Amino acid sequence: MSLKDKYAIMGVGYTPQGKLPDWTVRGLFLEASKNAIEDAGLTAKDIDGILVELCWTDPSTQCWSLQADLGIEHTGLCANYDSMGASGCAKVQLAAMAIDAGLCNAVLCAFVEKSATAPAVPYRASLGAGLAYGFFGAMPGISMAARAHMNKYGTTSRQLGEIAITQRRHACLNPIAQMRTPITIEDHQNSRMIAAPLHLLDCCLVSDGGRALVVTSAERAKSLRHPPVYIMGMGQGHVIIDLPERVDMLDTGAGRSGESAFRMAGITPKDVDVLGLYDATTYNVITQLEELGFCKRGEAGPFVEGGRLTIDGELPTNTSGGMLSEVYLQGWTGLIEVVRQLRGDCGERQVKDAEIALVTNQGGFIGFHSTLILRR
Amino acid sequence: MAQIQKPLPAITETTKPYWEAARRHELLLLKCVDCGHYRHPLAPGQSFMCPNCTSVKQPQWAKASGRGKIATWTVVHKVFHPAFADEAPYVVAIVQLEEGPRMIANVRGIKPEDIRADMEVEVFFEDLTEEITLPQFRPAGK
Numbered sequence: 001m002s003l004k005d006k007y008a009i010m011g012v013g014y015t016p017q018g019k020l021p022d023w024t025v026r027g028l029f030l031e032a033s034k035n036a037i038e039d040a041g042l043t044a045k046d047i048d049g050i051l052v053e054l055c056w057t058d059p060s061t062q063c064w065s066l067q068a069d070l071g072i073e074h075t076g077l078c079a080n081y082d083s084m085g086a087s088g089c090a091k092v093q094l095a096a097m098a099i100d101a102g103l104c105n106a107v108l109c110a111f112v113e114k115s116a117t118a119p120a121v122p123y124r125a126s127l128g129a130g131l132a133y134g135f136f137g138a139m140p141g142i143s144m145a146a147r148a149h150m151n152k153y154g155t156t157s158r159q160l161g162e163i164a165i166t167q168r169r170h171a172c173l174n175p176i177a178q179m180r181t182p183i184t185i186e187d188h189q190n191s192r193m194i195a196a197p198l199h200l201l202d203c204c205l206v207s208d209g210g211r212a213l214v215v216t217s218a219e220r221a222k223s224l225r226h227p228p229v230y231i232m233g234m235g236q237g238h239v240i241i242d243l244p245e246r247v248d249m250l251d252t253g254a255g256r257s258g259e260s261a262f263r264m265a266g267i268t269p270k271d272v273d274v275l276g277l278y279d280a281t282t283y284n285v286i287t288q289l290e291e292l293g294f295c296k297r298g299e300a301g302p303f304v305e306g307g308r309l310t311i312d313g314e315l316p317t318n319t320s321g322g323m324l325s326e327v328y329l330q331g332w333t334g335l336i337e338v339v340r341q342l343r344g345d346c347g348e349r350q351v352k353d354a355e356i357a358l359v360t361n362q363g364g365f366i367g368f369h370s371t372l373i374l375r376r
Numbered sequence: 377m378a379q380i381q382k383p384l385p386a387i388t389e390t391t392k393p394y395w396e397a398a399r400r401h402e403l404l405l406l407k408c409v410d411c412g413h414y415r416h417p418l419a420p421g422q423s424f425m426c427p428n429c430t431s432v433k434q435p436q437w438a439k440a441s442g443r444g445k446i447a448t449w450t451v452v453h454k455v456f457h458p459a460f461a462d463e464a465p466y467v468v469a470i471v472q473l474e475e476g477p478r479m480i481a482n483v484r485g486i487k488p489e490d491i492r493a494d495m496e497v498e499v500f501f502e503d504l505t506e507e508i509t510l511p512q513f514r515p516a517g518k
Contacts (some may be wrong), residue, residue, distance in 0.1 A: 129418055132510055133482050135468050136456035143450035144470060151448065151493040193465070196451035196488070244470045244478035245419050249448065362430035 004264055007096035009223035009227035009374065010214045011040025012336050013110075016210030018178050021117040025058040028112040030069050032339030040214040041225030043107060043319075044070045047214070049077035049098055049107030051091040051180045057118035057185075065229065066110060076104035085278065085363020086236065087111075088331030089370035093234040095215035105220065109333045110212040115209055138280060139203060141243055141365045143195035146283035148249050150197060151299035157197050158303060160282035161188035164324055167279070171321025171350035173311070178205055179325040190217045202282040204323035211332035213339065229342045232267070232356070233235045233373035235260025241364050252362065253286075253369040254291035258351035261371040262293070271293045272373075274341045274351045274361035275317040279324050284339040284362055285309075285317065292358070292371070316351045331361030335372070380461040384508050391417055393437050398509040401501040403442050405475055406435040414438070416477040442499035443516065444473040451488040471513050473496060485514035 013036025015028050023031075029052070049072065054065040063078045077098045083090045089109060094217070095107035132241055149155050165185060183201060191200040196332030208360035220229035237260075240246050262268060269292065277288045286300040294315065295303040309317040319336040320326040327333055338357035340346050354376070361370045387395050397404040402438040405414045415435070425432050436470035449469035453459050467483040469491075483497060496516040503509045 127438055129385040130480055131457075132385055132504070132508070133468055134382075134452055134456070134463065134466055136452075139454070140450045140452055140468055143469070144448045147450060148448040150494075193451070193453035195468075196453065196465070198450075212435070224515055241418065244416075244447075244480060249470070294456045 002264055003100055003234070004232055004266070005230045006218055007099060007231045008223050009092065009231065009339050010216050010224050010226065010228065011036040011038065011042065011295075012339055013037070013039060013212040015210040016338070017176060017207060017329070019116045020208040023208065024139060025055045025071070025114050026065065027113050027296055028114070028208070028210035029110050031168055032112070032212035033066060033070060033108055033110050034109065036110075036212035036214050039225065040216075041353065042214065043073055046106050047108045048075050049095060049104035050075055051077070051095060051109045053082065053087045053091070053111050054138030055112045055114055057114050061112065066089045069117060070129055077107060083236070083238070083282070083370065084368045085330050085365070086215040086238070086361040086370040087235070088335050089361045089372045090360060092213070092215055092231065092372055093236070093295050093370065094261045096231055099215065099217055105216065106185060107213060107215045109215065109241055110128045110210065111329065113329050114208045114331045115206050115328065126146070129245060138365060139198060140195040142281050142283055143198045143251060144243060144288070145366060146197055146281070147205055147262060149283065149286065152250070153301065155286060155301035157189065159200070159219035159301040160202050160286065161185050162283040162304045163285050163309065164188050167318045167322045168325045170311060170319050170349055171325035171329060172327055174320050177321040177326040178207065179321065198281055198283065199310055204280050205328040207323070207328040209329050211336050212327055214337065224361065226343055227361045227376060228244055229339050230375050233261035233263070233371070233376050234263070236335045237373045238320050238364070239367045241367055243365055246367070250287065252360065254360065254371075257360070257369040257371045258292035261358070261373045265373040267302060267373065272315070272356055272358045273354040274338055275315055276338040276357065278331055278360050279318055279322045280333065280366070282324065282361065284366060287366070288360055290361070292360070311349055311351055314326055317347050319346065319351060325333040330363070331370070334359050335361070340361045342374055378458040380426065382504060383412050383457065385507065387507065390423055398511055400505070401509070403440040403499050403511045405440045405473070405477060407438040408435050409433050414475040416479050418479070419477065428460050440499070441474050444471040444497055444513065445482065446491060446493060446495045446497055447472040447478055448493065449483065449491055455497060467491065469513065481511060481513050484511050485518055508518065
C-alpha cells in the first residue's frame with residue numbers, strides 16, 4: 001500500500017551556521033537534534049528512531065553516540081545512512097518506511113557539515129588515477145557534465161548566471177544567509193574561474209552547521225506544535241558513480257528519482273508551488289529541471305531566463321538562497337526550507353499560498369539522487 | 377627547490393600491467409575473452425565482470441590504438457594541490473577511445489579555448505617518476 005500522505009515531517013532544527021570554529025561536530029549534531037525535537041513539541045523520550053549522516057570531515061559522531069548524547073534508552077531504529085549528497089531526503093524516506101513497518105514511531109534525522117573550519121582531509125577523486133591528472137573534488141566533474149550540456153544544447157554561462165543571481169536575491173531576504181549582497185550578471189561573468197565553464201559564483205559555499213527534523217505518522221502529527229507537512233511522494237535514482245563509465249554522461253539519476261515521486265504523489269510538475277533543487281553548482285539546477293520534467297531536455301537554459309525561478313515567479317526555486325547563497329548544508333539547505341515554506345513561516349521570502357513542494361538531494365558526482373514531494 | 381610531486385596512483389595487483397605498459401609508452405585496455413568488449417583497466421566498476429556480457433573470466437590485455445575523441449572537458453583554474461600551481465589552468469578531459477571505453481586524461485599541445493567536442497586526439501606519455509608514466513592526449517597528427 002502506498003505511503004502517500006501517511007507520514008509527516010514535524011519539527012525542524014537549526015544551529016548557528018557559517019564559520020563555527022568553536023563548535024564541535026558532536027555539539028552541532030546535538031544542537032540541531034534538540035531544536036528539532038523541541039520544535040516538534042516532543043521530548044527526547046518520544047524519539048525512538050535515529051538516522052545520522054556521518055560528517056565527512058569528522059565522522060566521529062555516529063547514530064549510537066547521538067542516541068547516548070540525547071539520553072534515549074531504547075530505539076527501534078538507529079543507523080548511519082550514506083547515499084552521499086542524496087542522503088537527506090533518502091533518510092526521510094527510510095524513516096517513513098520504518099514507521100510504516102512498525103519499527104518505531106518518531107524518527108530523528110540529523111546532519112552536520114563542517115567544511116568551513118574543518119581540519120584538512122585527504123584529497124578525494126573518482127577515478128583511480130584522477131588525482132595525478134589534477135582531477136580533484138566535485139567541481140571539475142560537474143564542470144565536465146556542464147560542458148557536455150553546453151555542447152549538446154547550447155546552454156550558456158549567462159544562463160547559469162541567472163540562477164546564481166536569482167538565488168542571491170532570495171538570500172538577501174533571508175536573515176541567516178551567508179551571502180546577502182546582491183550580484184549582477186557582470187559579477188557572475190567576472191568572478192574567477194574554478195573549473196571552466198564554472199565560475200566561482202556557479203559554485204556552492206563552504207559552511208559549518210547542522211540541521212535535523214522529525215518524521216512521525218500523519219495522525220500523530222496532528223496533535224503536535226506545528227501544522228504537519230505531509231510526505232506525498234518519494235523517489236531515488238542512482239547511476240554509476242564515475243562519469244566516464246556512465247553510458248549517458250548527462251543522466252544524473254534525477255529522472256528516475258522524480259518519476260517515482262510523481263507517480264506516488266499522483267501529481268505532475270505543473271502542480272508544484274515551490275521547488276528546492278540541490279545546487280552544488282548552478283548546473284545541477286539546469287539538469288534537474290529537465291530530468292524532473294519541469295521543462296524539456298535541453299531547454300533549461302532558456303527556461304531559467306526572465307525570472308521564472310524567483311519567489312514571485314512561475315516556479316519559485318531555492319527560496320532561502322540555497323547552497324549557492326544561504327549555506328552549504330548539502331541537501332538539508334533545501335529540505336528544511338521547503339518544510340518552512342509549506343508551514344508558511346518564511347517571512348519576507350514566503351511563497352504565497354504554497355501548498356505543494358518538491359525537494360531534491362544530489363550527490364556522488366551528480367549521480368546519486370533522491371526526491372521528496374511534500375504538501376501542507 | 378625540489379619539485380612538488382603530484383599525487384600518484386597506487387599500483388595494485390590488477391593495475392600493475394597497465395602501469396608497466398605505460399612505462400613502455402603503451403596504452404593497454406582489457407578485452408573480454410568471451411565477447412571482445414573493451415574496458416578501461418582503471419574503471420573501478422569493471423574490474424571483475426564484463427559490463428557487456430557479464431563474463432567473469434580473466435580478460436586479456438590488449439594494446440589500444442591510442443586514438444580517440446574528446447567527449448567533454450574542463451579547464452581547471454583553481455589550484456587544488458600545490459603540484460599543479462605552475463600548470464593551472466590545465467585541461468582535464470574525458471577521452472572516448474576508438475575501442476569504446478572512456479578515460480580521464482589531460483589534453484596538451486592546444487590552447488584550452490581551441491578545444492572542441494569530438495576533436496580527434498592521440499595518446500602520448502608523460503614520465504612522472506621511475507614507476508609512473510601517465511598516458512596523456514594531444515590533437516591527432518600534431
